[in-house]
Amino acid sequence: MKKIALATTALFMLSAGAASAADLAARPYTKAPPPIVSVYNWTGFYVGINGGYASAHKCWDLNAVTGVPVVPAFPEGCHDATGGTVGGQIGYRWQASNWVFGVEAQGNWADLKGSNTSNNLGFATAYTNRTRVDSIGLFTGQVGYAWNTFLLYVKGGAAVTHDKYDAFTNAPFLAFPTGTLFDQASETRWGGVVGVGGEFAFSPNWSLALEYDHLFMGNRNLNFTAAGNLGLPAGSLTRGENIRQDVDMVTARINYRFGGPVVAKY
Numbered sequence: 001m002k003k004i005a006l007a008t009t010a011l012f013m014l015s016a017g018a019a020s021a022a023d024l025a026a027r028p029y030t031k032a033p034p035p036i037v038s039v040y041n042w043t044g045f046y047v048g049i050n051g052g053y054a055s056a057h058k059c060w061d062l063n064a065v066t067g068v069p070v071v072p073a074f075p076e077g078c079h080d081a082t083g084g085t086v087g088g089q090i091g092y093r094w095q096a097s098n099w100v101f102g103v104e105a106q107g108n109w110a111d112l113k114g115s116n117t118s119n120n121l122g123f124a125t126a127y128t129n130r131t132r133v134d135s136i137g138l139f140t141g142q143v144g145y146a147w148n149t150f151l152l153y154v155k156g157g158a159a160v161t162h163d164k165y166d167a168f169t170n171a172p173f174l175a176f177p178t179g180t181l182f183d184q185a186s187e188t189r190w191g192g193v194v195g196v197g198g199e200f201a202f203s204p205n206w207s208l209a210l211e212y213d214h215l216f217m218g219n220r221n222l223n224f225t226a227a228g229n230l231g232l233p234a235g236s237l238t239r240g241e242n243i244r245q246d247v248d249m250v251t252a253r254i255n256y257r258f259g260g261p262v263v264a265k266y
Helices: 002-023
Strands: 037-039 044-065 068-096 099-117 127-147 150-169 181-201 206-226 237-258 263-265
Touching: 044 099, 044 127, 044 206, 068 127, 068 237, 099 150, 127 181, 127 237, 150 206, 150 237, 181 237
Parallel strands: none
Antiparallel strands: 037 263, 044 068, 044 237, 068 099, 099 127, 127 150, 150 181, 181 206, 206 237
């Protein structure tokens, strides 16, 4: 009888435990937190260096001889002064949503050279006109659109170049050998620039860019003075030239940006 009572009690306790377990609420489902995504921010000051290739297109029109006007101006021909350029830039950008705005100043040393034989057959001997561009400066505003660490931008503003000009003989003249320098001029020329570039940030502070710029440098009238050869007194007025100029420049750039943190988004 005691065994039957114990078995009955054990069975009752097992049934009560099963019922209590059935009455427990199911474990609630907890959604996993969203992953953290790093979004690059282009805001901040930056400095950098650049280097590349440039070509200055020059066309010369003779408009005076020893101060006497030549009307109409006589076209002496055109040439491209080409070569390398290297320099630096400093600027500031600020980002609003995906749009990036900025200002920048750039200064480059240049070694652009080019020449052509003058079409002027009225001079005593054939001669060559030569151009050298030794520096380029840009002062621009920028507007760009960013896809995280990639930025595509356009720029525009003011440009300045320092240009040197001279002419030398193509054949012996009097007692002077071929290649004798006979007159020269120089100028600092201001104009405008438009450009486009793409930039990639490969670390929180460093970025690489490729940029193309076109400089509209317009027409300028210049007075040439004698170099002291060919029987011409040094510094005397030889001729006037109207010279047109445009510059195309392609540069690779590397920038270091201060501040402007990478923003974490959920």
